[in-house]
Amino acid sequence: MKIRLLAGLLALGMAAAGCGGATVESSPSASAGAPQGGSSSSAGTVKIAINPWVGYEASANVVAYLLKNELGYTVELPEIKEQLAWEGFENGSVDVIIENWGHPDLKKTFIEEKKVAVEAGSTGNKGVIGWYIPKWMADKYPDITDSKNLNKYADLFKTSESGDKGQLLFGDPSYVSNEDALIKNLKLNFKVVVGGSEAALIKGAQQAQEQQKALLFYFWDPHWLFNKTQLVRVNLPAYTEGCDADPKKVACDYPEMDLDKIVSKKFADTGGKAYELVKNFNWTNDDQNAVANDMTNNGMTGEQAAKKWVEANTAKWQAWIPK
């Protein structure tokens, strides 16, 4: 009892004295962009979160390559999923999200309310999520591309995982997703089966087209796979402004998004040239697909693929380098 009283008094005293206590931001390891004492060769450290799809990695690796080799920064690429990365802005574990897919709710929370993040402009990539089937299915069942007819073909999509319903193959648990709501609101006799990764989706899609197997799956553009395997998008009810406002009531397709970059407020304020480079970074879907393709299908590491692209596209990236 005494101790509690004492602690209470102490807390009061500290508050009265204007000692603010510890906030989340007061983290010992927050070193965004600030020059580090130890090594004189490095201009600072930039932490670019890595989200689990190869297109994102392609962008991150090209930016990282330029930060390292043109501006002399140290770059860390921690594996942090989409929504956690936003939280990382708050305590300094993330400086940059290089490819953000919408997330108006997170923008509201972290940019407007908490003021720990800021937008850093478009990546130039146009992104759209959708439901896809292999082309042979669209050829064989012409009306399957209308979501209204999906229930008619649900039996084709049954697997041991989906039981007596059709399977809708999904990717990484962290991806942007309206799938549950769509199935419910469009009254589809389907079940979301989580493949767990982009790789599972790609493999499923390739097998489905090559071996003429049925598959309905979640996928997105920009993606190199569209250059290799013929896929057809299933038309969900068309997107209209605001039809996805309430996540529970979504009954429409995904919108085309202007993918953008988000950085921590701290990085925007103190990141110097690194921030400028991130802000200037802007390329096309084809650029990204080329790098992503090298990473996935030509056995290159992210760094090698980035180097190849950088060497071949000097004019493009030189426009990003701050003067």
Next chain:
Amino acid sequence: MSSTTAVGAPSRLRLPRWAAPAGVAALIVVAYLVFRGTGTLPHDKEAPQFLAVTELREWIDEHRNESPLFLYFLNYIRLFVGSLYDLFSGALTALGWPGLTGVLGGLAWLAGGWRIALLAVAGVSAFGVLGLWQSSVETLALVAVAVLLSLAIGVPIGVWAGRSARVRRAVTPVLDVMQIMPTFAYLAPLALFFHIGAPAGAIATMIYAIPPAIRITALAVSEVSPTAVEASGSLGATGRQTLFKVVLPLARPTIALAVNQTIMMALSMVVIANLIAAPGLGGDIIRGLSRAQVGIMLPAGVAVVVMAIVLDRMTTALARRGPHARPRRLDLAAAGALAAAGLALIPVLPRAWPEGWTLNVTAEINAVVRWAETSWYPVTTFVKDQTSVLLLNPLESLLTSAPWWLVALTVLAVAWRVSGPRAALTALGCLLAIALLGTWEHAMQTMTTVALAVLITLMIGLLLGVAAARSPRYSAVQRPLLDAAQTMPAFVYLLPALALFETTRFTAIFASIIYAVPPVVRLVEDGIKAVPAEVVEAAVSAGSTPGQLLWKVQLPMARRAILLAANQGIVMTLAMVVVGGLVGAGALGYDVVVGFSQRTDFGLGFVAGVATVLLGVMLDRITQGADRRPSPHRRKST
């Protein structure tokens, strides 16, 4: 209700022994057929329980920098643990690879001589060779912080519990629950209070690793001979002197074992801590998982195993030494020389592991896995699909379509029969709480997966255990394998499962089987070996065939050990099935994973974490009769 009393009370009528259980079973079947599809509790992602927790999290997020609880307490803890982690990772990074190798080698020499030192040097070099130097250092720092905190808190509590029976009685049930808690359950609350990142990861790891620190220390202290304590007291030593000069030195070897166990627990948690953005090798594992590339995961898994082996051997060597042994001067010199050599090389050699010395096998491993996939694909797919279609799906729909009250009554009846009324009521309470939390359907699905995995585990375990008990030569081959298997961090078992079966429910089942079989085999083997030789001899001389000996004598007499094995198997399987949420096992484990991936599902993940704990307690209570209840004088027909 009448059905349950029929189970509890021994039948007074002159009915055959099996009549009561069979009658109850028949009643349950009839009730299922009549009431199927009614009274089910389908899963609702938007259940108010989940939304409430999500809202709580939003509230906490908003007030993290305002509420005094956070400003003056939790955030300071976070800051403290964070600085501790930075200190360790900073120091380890500053040592660079030559320094770290030298220092760890020296410490290993001190602990157990040149062999252990060689192992440590080789192990540390392996991190570099695998191309995982930086992640390994981060994991090492995280483990160091977690273990240090565990010991700083656990050892004093353990000493206290060892000296006071009342404290021990208060602490034991808490530790019991902590030890059957699946790793996943720790993460959400910690992310809630300590945000994400290294500090939250270190705290989660600490909490997970603390039970053995407390338990084994308490055991060590309570086992110190009372004569020694008395003698010390009668010589006029104060309580404090007795503790520090007599009790603790005498208990030292056992306390070293506590350190060992704490480190092992910590290592199996640090990987999972990556889900809340803790740094280290877990990141590489998760990266491999989200790219479906075993080639990325395997080296990281090997690095964790190597780390486990090095630290295990070091601390085991420490534990083996006598209570008052001092290191010999020669060893001291050698260890010092090794450490000094490492430190001296720091300025000469680069701090980062030279890239030319790494062995990048990612592509090769991926190629092997691809080869295995393509050539075994028909077989693995067949096994996976048949298991799912023939066993998993029917069992799952059985459990999810049964009315909740029927499942509850069945659990009550079975638990009562196996473990007595008290355990049965606890199990029932847990099950009802699961229903109230809104996680019924997913809990039933998880239970299906667990049930199937346990069944297969027990079958394999019995087979191998019996084989080992009957053939000493086979046992000699198997034992080191079991030892090795039990030092490995749990998630390592996910890798081969994933390589063979991709992400499905079956993957988790396969992983949990290979995770849980070793302890089950061991318990069964020990149980059968413990059957007195005279009994066996008597049976043999009475003309039993080996088969009869096994079925009529050895197995029934080893019943307790086998039930204990079942209990262990269930608890371990549940832990693994929940982690299996990462590799395609749906239900509760996946809910936890989603809870970290999607902010709007935080509540779902949090509640699912709680539900896994309840499920664990329930399954444990149903089967714990093995420990407490004396084996019945009449043989059971089970």
